[in-house]
Amino acid sequence: MFNFLPMDIRVKFLGAAGSVTGSKFLLEIDDFKILIDCGLFQGLKELRLRNWDDLPVNPETIDTVVLTHAHIDHSGYLPMLYKNGYKGKIHCTEPTGALLEILLTDSAKLQEEEAAFANKKGYSKHDPAKPLYTVKDAERVFPNVETHLMDTEIILNDFVKIRFFHAGHIIGAASAEITVKTSQGDKLLVFSGDLGMDDNPLHLSPQKPKKADILFMESTYGNRIHHYQNIEDELIQLINDCDERGGCLIIPAFSLGRTQLILYYLWKIFQNMKSRPVYVDSPMAISVTSLYKRLEAYHRLQSKDDFGHHIFDASFVHYVTKQEQSRMLNTLKNHAIILSASGMATGGRILHHLYHRLPNEQDTVLFTGFQAIGSRGRALVEGEKQVRIFGEEVNVKARIATIDGLSAHADQEQLLEWVRDIKDSPKRTFLIHGEKEGMITLKQKLEEKNWNVTIPEYLESFTLFDHV
Ligand SMILES: [Zn+2]
Structure with a gap:
């Protein structure tokens, strides 16, 4: 048949x-x-x-x-x-x-x-x-x-x-x-x-x-097996340490998922400590964040009454759209957090932040995810004292920190x-x-x-x- x-x-x-x-x-x-x-x-x-x-x-x-x-x-x-x-x-x-x-x-x-x-x-x-x-x-x-x-x-x-x-x-x-x-x-x-x-x-x-x-x-x-740190405690410590050093906190973060997750944690810890301006300086991260806001049914934040979907619009969050504004962030001395892509510092606006901040021992650079072999992020995490950015050797004097558990x-x-x-x-x-x-x-x-x-x-x- x-x-x-x-x-x-x-x-x-x-x-x-x-x-x-x-x-x-x-x-x-x-x-x-x-x-x-x-x-x-x-x-x-x-x-x-x-x-x-x-x-x-x-x-x-x-x-x-x-x-x-x-x-x-x-x-x-x-x-x-x-x-x-x-x-x-x-x-x-x-x-x-x-x-x-x-x-x-x-x-x-x-x-x-x-x-x-x-x-x-x-x-x-x-x-x-x-x-x-x-x-x-x-x-x-x-x-x-x-x-x-x-x-x-x-x-x-x-x-x-x-x-x-x-x-x-x-x-x-x-x-x-x-x-x-x-x-x-x-x-x-x-x-x-x-x-x-x-x-x-x-x-x-x-x-x-x-x-x-x-x-x-x-x-x-x-x-x-991911061993979880208490991410909120880690961030609080880092921010306090930044205040003591008198510098800014620079976070290279992937635009999709990681930036939004960090914004959530910052929102959460700022319920119990004095907030500070957080600049989201990546055009792609900004587009993706507005997509997270629009498509609430596809993530957890909308179900949490206390903070709901407004966390991405919290008063401490500033979205940096223009390049001139991005450059202006270099003038900030302290009491600010800059979130920028790419997460492994391989490209994007984070490069000019690192170019200006790495030689400054008051500042802290926080890596939030896996750093591939050969990436600038990996070199920094492994303690290199100089990295190449825009064709120049840049001295690393800033504090380099990492946080696990955001995978x-x-x-x-x-x-x-x-x-x-x-x-x-x-x-x-x-x-x-x-x-x-x-x-x-x-x-x-x-x-x-x-x-x-x-x-x-x-x-x-x-x-x-x-x-x-
Ligand atoms: Zn994937």
Whole structure:
């Protein structure tokens, strides 16, 4: 008897396999192709060069794209996909759709600036450097975004439907459950996306799946357990210390999620201590903050009566939009906090703040997250006495401080907690979005539950169901 139901389900790992960037997973249900996430490779040059390679699948043949969240390592390749012939939709949540416009435009601007810089410096003399994509390319993406509510069925065709559910992590971040109708019943494929922590005061808790035939699970911190400091106490101490030194507190912070989380903590501690002006000096952080204000249903703050959604408009918060205003902040001597991007001091307005503040022993620079090898942030955290900014060696006399416990990623305990409700072992679990050590440790932990766990290689393919 001829069977019209899908027979074969396959997956190919086009990124975030053995690494944490470039998330792209090609799911083929017979000849129906879904791309889950469409991220840019970032970090090491060897990885970034992959962005220039042809995608191993012709973008024209992809039927649809499903996006778990807006971070560039999950969305930043979208302009390339359209540039190379993709014509379909992007399914995502409302905040993800809104964030794409901010993040992809910024990513394109950065690509254009880097190409212009390379040409100016002459290190592409024979072959003018080109951006990977332009702002114009990014703008081709936005009309194709189709947003959906969490926990709602999205029908892709007669046999395939998807559902997003909260993953925590950042505003709008989702896990994606894909249900495929086959002759042997429904098959459930679950992609975790990036998972957050349960107790984040800003972002919602990740929802736990109850069932998965095939599980794709992030493993960024598969071998780490976050040890929480009392963040409020730490900040109070730092601010008091700053007052004693007679300087300002400069906080390099990621624009998306981290800036808003710090604003929340500052709001909280200023209930019990004298507040001081906090300058949010990053155009992207300002856009993202207004998005957090607009999309209250997607984070926790609206549910807290005492402070509700007004914390981002507290009287101590000043949004610095113009460059001249940003430069004026250099004249502040003390009793002020400057929050600026980027979080690892690799670019953005934070650079001119560091250029002016690092040589000043009264000031304090507070790093609030993971600092990648090779970044200025890492050099400062490791105690370098000089760093290069704007082509000059800058002496480091300011106090350099760090604060842990603000991570947007689930740790090992939280990852294991996320799979706790899955009673029947999945047929297969793939560990993605992690470095080797984290994945190996998490694999061992899951194997203790008798799970069948695979760590896929970049570009590896697997048949998930055959002749079903
Ligand atoms: Zn992410």
